[in-house]
Each structure stands twice: as structure tokens, then as C-alpha cells.
Amino acid sequence: MLNGVTAEFEAHLRAQLPTATFRTDSAPYLQEPRGRWSGQGLVLAPASTSEVSQVVKACAQARIGVVPYGGGTGLVGGQLQPDGPAPVVLSLERMTAIRALYPSENVMVVDAGVILADIHRAAAEVDRMFALSLASEGSARIGGLLSTNAGGVNVLRYGNARAQCLGLEVVRPDGTVWQGLSRLRKDNTGYDLRDLMIGAEGTLGVITAAALRLVPVPAQVGAAVFAVRSPQAALELLALAGAQLGDTISAFELMHRQGPDFLSEVGPDVALPFVDQPDWMVLIDLGLPRGVSPDAALGDLYAAADRAGLVTDGVIAQSLAQRAAFWALRENIPEANRRIGSISSHDIAVPLSCIPDFIAQGGKALAALGDFRINCFGHLGDGNLHYNVFPPKGLSRGDFQDRRDAIKATVHDLAHRFGGSVSAEHGIGRLKVDDLERYADPAKLEMMRAIKAALDPQGIMNPGAVLRG
Structure with a gap:
């Protein structure tokens, strides 16, 4: 005890x-x-x-x-x-040092309390980029982002936080320090303790510093918003974009019209790309080498998608300001969601080919529970959807608290049936301990508990998070 x-x-x-x-x-x-x-x-x-x-x-x-x-x-x-x-x-808020920069190695070593936006600025000063990007980058700190293996909008091209970290310094549960700040890309000397600590949510130790992988800044960037006929069309557009543009696609975001509708209803006030909002749209962001025109690349993609019957309209950013406006739409959807007040929010992932069926079946299953507004949006490129359920206009989430558990179970059961995850990028924390126990492979849970017992035998590290105390 x-x-x-x-x-x-x-x-x-x-x-x-x-x-x-x-x-x-x-x-x-x-x-x-x-x-x-x-x-x-x-x-x-x-x-x-x-x-x-x-x-x-x-x-x-x-x-x-x-x-x-x-x-x-x-x-x-x-x-x-x-x-x-x-x-x-x-x-870790007082541990904010940029300890070292190695531009020729594409590496930055930082304290765990450095805010993500400050890491971006430090990388830009040496003409490099740290590719982890998410809406809370102005306040999220790198130690927490690594502890939760954060995702964000660039996972399609650069991977989760885990893929962008080379080494860690960690205070263990007995107070001793593991000095694992390696800058190596290859090191097969035993178990990968870095990967064990990343995503452990502070239950195995405290991350105090990290060696981060930087990447070159793309010579040119471009963005477009395409109206698509359906989630299936969006999925086919993703495949077409991959065939035409390869790994120059930095992000591929799916948005339902409920997101822009919420922004129009409660703000924040952002520019919308279409006069008449389509039911579904995708935001495509590119990072291109010198000599390749973003306008031409996105124009060719739209033409091919139009011939295939996948799109009905599209807007290609004609300036960095317009590109930023497209991203403002995507990044302000969570704030509009907060202002409306969700009954139940879900961070789920399913295999890419299952996304259209998941969306269709999810809507039908929830309709059996009541009249709800569903705001489905997220990172289509990596299969991660934020599938959030809201009350009808004129009512509040408080009017539906008696149905919150049923809504959550409906969405999570469906994701599990499709071979998906009930926590794509936010972690387990304390909110989803029951879900982990319900859906995880029993062998996985047994192995996790064995690791916890071995590294933290007293159970002092973040007690009650991830695994029940």
C-alpha cells in the first residue's frame, strides 16, 4: 500500500x-x-x-x-x-534547456520540460525541422509527448513521437538515473529501453531529457482541400495521392461537415474553404523538393481524382497564408467541439480499409441510442479518427449523461470488432483503464503487469494510470 x-x-x-x-x-x-x-x-x-x-x-x-x-x-x-x-x-516545467544541437547529425538534445513550439523554433534556427506537430504545441512539453507517444498530423510521413526520438534520460522508480541519451540510429545492444519508456505514461520512470531526430526543412510546401464524395472516396484518393506523390505527403486529414458547422455555430471564427460545405473533405499537405511545383502536383492530383469520380470540388492554397488558413480550419475543430460540449469523445484507430464501414456502421448504431450529432475527423493517412458524439442543437451534454457509457461502449466495441484500437494517440491514462482490460489481449496485459512489477515493484510511478493499482 x-x-x-x-x-x-x-x-x-x-x-x-x-x-x-x-x-x-x-x-x-x-x-x-x-x-x-x-x-x-x-x-x-x-x-x-x-x-x-x-x-x-x-x-x-x-x-x-x-x-x-x-x-x-x-x-x-x-x-x-x-x-x-x-x-x-x-x-517538469522548469527543465527547459536545449542541451545541444547537432545539425550535421540531424539531432537535438533537450530537457523534458521544453515546450514543443520552442523545439520547433530551435530546429528552424539551424534550418532543420522537428516533425511532431499537434494543436497543443504551444503548451505541450516533450517529456509528456514522449510519455504518451503522441501522434499529431504528420504521422503519415514522419511517424509517432517514438519514431522521432533516438535516446532518453530517465529517472527510475528508485531514484537512480538511466543515461540513455544515445544519438545513434543503430544500436542492437539488448532490449530497446527507449521504446519501453516511450508510451509508458510515466508508469515506469520519469523522462528528464531526450535526443530528438530532426529532418531537413522541405524546400517547398503546398496544401489543398478537396471535397470528396464519401469516406470511401477519401480512402481511394489517399491511395491515388500515394501513387502520384509518394512520401512527399506530410498529412492527409479527413473532415466531416459537422466540424465547419460547429465552427460557424460557436467559433472560433475561421475562413471556410467552400461556400457550400460538402459532407466530406480532405486536407492534403505536401513537403516537396526544390524544382517541384506544389500547384502543379496538387492540380495533377485533383485532375486524376476528378477523372476517377472521387472529388466534387477543390481549393489549392495560392500562398502560405491560405495554407495556414486551411490548417486553422482543421486545428480549430477541437476548440469548437469543446465549446459545444461532447457527450462522449473517442480517439480510435481501425485498419485503413475498414474506415468507411466503421463510419457507416457507427452512425447506424448510435442512431439506435438517440438523436446525436457526430463530428468525425482525423488523420486518415494513419487510420486515426476522432469520433465524437454531441447533443442535438438546443440541448447540452448534461442532458445525455445517462447514455454516455452506452455511447462509449458502442463506439469502442465497433472499433474492436474491426481490429482497431480504442486509444490511437492519446494513451490510456486513468480514463481508459477499464477499456484496456476489456479489449487487450490477456497475454499483453500479463506481460505489461510483469514489466511494471519488475521495474516499479513498489508501484509508486503514476499509480492507477494504464494499469489498475
Whole structure:
């Protein structure tokens, strides 16, 4: 059994650590972004790996839980503990150093508390790019992004966070430090501990630094929004785009008209690409070598798609500002969703060829439960859909709380039947512990529990997240 933080334990830490380590206002760290849960605990913000090690070692000796905290943007409750013995909440916000840049190697070494947007800026200063990109990049921190194996819009071309990390520094559950900040692309010296820690959501240790893989900045970029006849047409367009454009496709995003409709209803105010919004559209983003015209590449793609009967309209960005406007549409859909207030939100993945059937069957199954608005959008290129269910206009999500569990089960059961995942990129946290137990292969769960027991025998690391405590 774990113990909770006591006044004596806090006094013990205060005798060891600088005063600046202790957060005077803990409230911002104890709320998740959608306001569904509140946490508890003593909030600390160490400034170095050594200080993180001190804190974790003290917690291990006192059998007190440690909840790592990045930017607080997670949507599955992994960054807070609502009940049980009060833990230490360990914020990495003061660990913001860019430790080293190696442009010739395409590598950057950073502290875990560096905000993603700052990593982008640092890479741009040496004419490189860190390809992980998502809507919360202004506040999400790289340690949390790696701990959850974040996805975002560029997975199609560059992969998840895991694919963009070469090495890690990690404070283990006993307070010792694993120095794994390798810059190597090839290293077959035993188990890949980096991959084990990435996606573990702080349940096996605290990531304190990372060696990140950079890529060259594309010489030219282009974007277009095409109206497609159906999700099946979007899928066929993806295959056609792959055949014509290869790995120059950075992103391929599917959007249902419910997204623009929500933006028109509650904002934010963004420019919409079509006067009459189609039922389905895709946003295609390209990164091209010098000498290849984005306009020509996207124009040729549209012409081929039109001949194949896949598209009904299209707009090709004529400037960087128009490209940014297309992305503003996509990136503001989650904010409009928040303002409307979903009954149940789902981050699911299914095999690409199953997406049209999943969408069709999902709509029919939910119609049997009531009159809902469904906003289906997401990363078609990697099979990840954000499939969110909202009340009809004039009602609120509070009017449907009695149906929330049934809606969630309907969507997740369907994704599972298609061989999919109920957590494509957000992680398990505490919100989806029941789902993991319900849908995961029993052998997988057994192996995960064995790893947890071996590396964290006291169970102090993010207790109750991913695996039930």
C-alpha cells in the first residue's frame, strides 16, 4: 500500500530542495483540460535531473506515489490522480534547456520540460525541422509527448513521437538515473529501453531529457482541400495521392461537415474553404523538393481524382497564408467541439480499409441510442479518427449523461470488432483503464503487469494510470 504526502514528508523535502521547487498555487496542476476530473497532491517543479532524482528517491523511501506532469494537455487523466493517498505531482516545467544541437547529425538534445513550439523554433534556427506537430504545441512539453507517444498530423510521413526520438534520460522508480541519451540510429545492444519508456505514461520512470531526430526543412510546401464524395472516396484518393506523390505527403486529414458547422455555430471564427460545405473533405499537405511545383502536383492530383469520380470540388492554397488558413480550419475543430460540449469523445484507430464501414456502421448504431450529432475527423493517412458524439442543437451534454457509457461502449466495441484500437494517440491514462482490460489481449496485459512489477515493484510511478493499482 502507498502512503500519502504528510507535513513531515514535505518538510523533509524542503530541507533538501530549493524553495523555488515548491509551487505555491497547485490548482492549475490539478485540473484536466475538459474539467471532468480534479487531482490532488503536493506539486513540485525540480530544475534538474538531479533534483528529480532526489524527489523520486525520497518518494520511493516513503512509499509515496509520483505523478509526472508535462504540459497538462492530456485528455485521459494520466497527469492527475483524483483519489487514493495524495501523491507528489512532479512538474517538469522548469527543465527547459536545449542541451545541444547537432545539425550535421540531424539531432537535438533537450530537457523534458521544453515546450514543443520552442523545439520547433530551435530546429528552424539551424534550418532543420522537428516533425511532431499537434494543436497543443504551444503548451505541450516533450517529456509528456514522449510519455504518451503522441501522434499529431504528420504521422503519415514522419511517424509517432517514438519514431522521432533516438535516446532518453530517465529517472527510475528508485531514484537512480538511466543515461540513455544515445544519438545513434543503430544500436542492437539488448532490449530497446527507449521504446519501453516511450508510451509508458510515466508508469515506469520519469523522462528528464531526450535526443530528438530532426529532418531537413522541405524546400517547398503546398496544401489543398478537396471535397470528396464519401469516406470511401477519401480512402481511394489517399491511395491515388500515394501513387502520384509518394512520401512527399506530410498529412492527409479527413473532415466531416459537422466540424465547419460547429465552427460557424460557436467559433472560433475561421475562413471556410467552400461556400457550400460538402459532407466530406480532405486536407492534403505536401513537403516537396526544390524544382517541384506544389500547384502543379496538387492540380495533377485533383485532375486524376476528378477523372476517377472521387472529388466534387477543390481549393489549392495560392500562398502560405491560405495554407495556414486551411490548417486553422482543421486545428480549430477541437476548440469548437469543446465549446459545444461532447457527450462522449473517442480517439480510435481501425485498419485503413475498414474506415468507411466503421463510419457507416457507427452512425447506424448510435442512431439506435438517440438523436446525436457526430463530428468525425482525423488523420486518415494513419487510420486515426476522432469520433465524437454531441447533443442535438438546443440541448447540452448534461442532458445525455445517462447514455454516455452506452455511447462509449458502442463506439469502442465497433472499433474492436474491426481490429482497431480504442486509444490511437492519446494513451490510456486513468480514463481508459477499464477499456484496456476489456479489449487487450490477456497475454499483453500479463506481460505489461510483469514489466511494471519488475521495474516499479513498489508501484509508486503514476499509480492507477494504464494499469489498475
